[in-house]
Amino acid sequence: xxxxxxxxxxxxxxxxxxxxxxxxxxxxxxxxxxxxxxxxxxxxxxxxxxxxxxxxxxxxxxxxxxxxxxxxxxxxxxxxxxxxxxxxxxxxxxxxxxxxxxxxxxxxxxxxxxxxxxxxxxxxxxxxxxxxxxxxxxxxxxxxxxxxxxxxxxxxxxxxxxxxxxxxxxxxxxxxxxxxxxxxxxxxxxxxxxxxxxxxxxxxxxxxxxxxxxxxxxxxxxxxxxxxxxxxxxxxxxxxxxxxxxxxxxxxxxxxxxxxxxxxxxxxxxxxxxxxxxxxxxxxxxxxxxxxxxxxxxxxxxxxxxxxxxxxxxxxxxxxxxxxxxxxxxxxxxxxxxxxxxxxxxxxxxxxxxxxxxxxxxxxxxxxxxxxxxxxxxxxxxxxxxxxxxxxxxxxxxxxxxxxxx
Numbered sequence: 001x002x003x004x005x006x007x008x009x010x011x012x013x014x015x016x017x018x019x020x021x022x023x024x025x026x027x028x029x030x031x032x033x034x035x036x037x038x039x040x041x042x043x044x045x046x047x048x049x050x051x052x053x054x055x056x057x058x059x060x061x062x063x064x065x066x067x068x069x070x071x072x073x074x075x076x077x078x079x080x081x082x083x084x085x086x087x088x089x090x091x092x093x094x095x096x097x098x099x100x101x102x103x104x105x106x107x108x109x110x111x112x113x114x115x116x117x118x119x120x121x122x123x124x125x126x127x128x129x130x131x132x133x134x135x136x137x138x139x140x141x142x143x144x145x146x147x148x149x150x151x152x153x154x155x156x157x158x159x160x161x162x163x164x165x166x167x168x169x170x171x172x173x174x175x176x177x178x179x180x181x182x183x184x185x186x187x188x189x190x191x192x193x194x195x196x197x198x199x200x201x202x203x204x205x206x207x208x209x210x211x212x213x214x215x216x217x218x219x220x221x222x223x224x225x226x227x228x229x230x231x232x233x234x235x236x237x238x239x240x241x242x243x244x245x246x247x248x249x250x251x252x253x254x255x256x257x258x259x260x261x262x263x264x265x266x267x268x269x270x271x272x273x274x275x276x277x278x279x280x281x282x283x284x285x286x287x288x289x290x291x292x293x294x295x296x297x298x299x300x301x302x303x304x305x306x307x308x309x310x311x312x313x314x315x316x317x318x319x320x321x322x323x324x325x326x327x328x329x330x331x332x333x334x335x336x337x338x339x340x341x342x343x344x345x346x347x348x349x350x351x352x353x354x355x356x357x358x359x360x361x362x363x364x365x366x367x368x369x370x371x372x373x374x375x376x377x378x379x380x381x382x383x384x385x386x387x388x389x390x391x392x393x394x395x396x397x398x399x400x401x402x403x404x405x406x
Contacts, residue, residue, distance in 0.1 A: 031093045031290060036063040040146025041172055044163045054163035059150040061124060062307065066315055074315045076284060077124050078307035079150055081108050081115065081157040087305030093290040098188050101306060102291050111156035113185030115308060116287035122149040124311045125286050137174045148175035155180055189285035190216045193317045195278055200323050204269040207237055208323045209262030217280035224276045229266040237264060263323040273324040284313045
């Protein structure tokens with residue numbers, strides 16, 4: 001029978017809706033760059049030590065498109081946090097924590113909090129007017145702001161510096177210097193939706209978990225396939241009861257909000273699995289990182305530019321998780337009384353050898369032919385005796401038949 005409830009989640013700031021029913025088909029989510037965005041001025045960066053001429057780099061706020069087969073399309077604004085890796089149209093990306101930046105030589109991991117400060121204080125997270133009011137630089141326009149923002153991000157992510165050249169726009173340079181000087185570390189933003197771990201194993205009778213949910217969503221819907229008798233519980237093993245409130249559902253008897261749940265498996269449950277699908281409409285915060293999903297998704301070169309979200313955006317997201325278990329081993333009982341052969345004294349503990357009047361099922365690949373022959377066998381004399389007894393009984397039967405017919 002399908003049932004429904006909500007789990008209050010401290011990390012969620014609200015409650016989590018859980019629905020136990022048939023799982024819907026998982027919608028494939030693809031995140032890729034599209035040919036949309038807003039351009040800033042080109043910037044000229046200091047060249048490498050073995051070069052003389054400044055390096056020209058185009059700047060822009062780049063657009064990502066999140067395609068969900070079930071929920072449609074959402075567009076997200078981003079900046080680049082990796083030089084000089086290109087990002088080609090069609091490269092597929094994924095959201096990851098800051099420490100998953102793929103470039104081992106990047107400075108992003110140590111300066112990511114400052115990158116976030118710049119994003120929060122620049123365009124498009126703030127309007128052009130708000131940025132201009134905060135940094136009163138005469139004649140500052142959108143192209144100046146975009147270019148200064150991207151150059152400052154590259155400074156913290158890649159160690160880049162603006163070249164001392166008149167080719168760099170003066171207003172842009174002034175704002176860049178303010179960003180670099182004023183940036184303060186910010187804490188990493190929460191992911192849109194994460195369940196950890198995505199898979200856990202146990203045995204029948206276990207309380208498998210915890211499954212910890214972290215999200216920016218105010219509500220998470222969890223749809224699960226649960227075998228009969230398997231329940232979702234809190235940390236104390238108490239089943240999360242349900243109470244219907246109109247079209248809303250809420251947990252009864254827990255009192256405190258929780259951000260984790262457990263899968264409680266009956267002691268005698270057969271080998272099985274519970275699968276979960278979590279879905280939510282969450283805020284994709286500025287500062288969240290996107291990298292290539294995998295080599296295959298990043299085109300022929302196997303790499304894709306790493307991007308950071310520039311403006312908060314509501315998105316619909318899904319995650320999957322599962323729990324599986326096996327029935328604990330139960331000692332097999334002999335079917336008849338058996339006799340035990342004396343155990344010989346050895347340095348190691350030995351298992352008594354037994355014989356039984358009821359044959360056991362042979363092990364795969366084994367049988368009587370695999371048993372070692374030790375000493376003379378009584379099998380052939382025994383068979384011979386049985387043959388003689390049978391022959392005598394048959395002869396006696398024939399003689400009696402003849403007498404009876406006489």
